[in-house]
Amino acid sequence: MAKSGCNNKIKYLVMFENIDELIEVNLKLLYTSKSQFMMRINFKDECGFNLKNSKVFAEILDHKGLVVLEKEQGFRCDLTDFGKQIYESGGWNKYLKTVELFEKSKNIVNMDCQVNNNGQSFLKKIMIASIIILVLCFFITLLTVEIFKTT
Known part of the structure; x- marks a missing residue:
């Protein structure tokens, strides 16, 4: 089981080598959408094109606590309070820098x-x-x- 989780993590990293930029872009899209939810097929890459492997990306966002996936089919992604707080505090990249500084200190x-x-x-x-x-x-x-x- 643990090996499977490790393989999934490697798969995610290979599929999304620019994962932090993708999270930044889509966090903004989610936050600025009217009801702060999106269908996962509407996720974008950093150039504004529809994101390939949107299901895996949605699972990553869910795992990080930024969205809650619809239970039945996992198409709808609702922004969580944590996701809102991160966006309002400067975005994903700023959050990562803060976490890094905290770890260093x-x-x-x-x-x-x-x-x-x-x-x-x-x-x-x-x-x-x-x-x-x-x-x-x-x-x-x-x-x-x-x-x-x-x-």
Whole structure:
């Protein structure tokens, strides 16, 4: 099953190598349509021509949460609130940039936490080593005192 999902993803990428541009174009068409829905056969490519493989494209939009497909035959695509919000916030490409920036900042925060944890771990190791050395010095001092007492 998992392999099938992976194959579908590869198939989608090959069929729509410009998927983000297609989403941008059709998100605008959906948003500006009178009732904010379209029949999937009316999806357009970036040049304004009818999109080939509109069924697969509609499934991609549905999977991303941008549209809801009609249950029976899947011809009608209704724009979701999420799709509206993305369009009103600047469109799909801006959304992708925002997600990318968020991921980068999340990675930076994670790295910072790891550095802090490593620093704290290093300090703990130094403190433990210092205590061990202190205890050893104490025992060496006691042994030295005992040796001098007996001589």
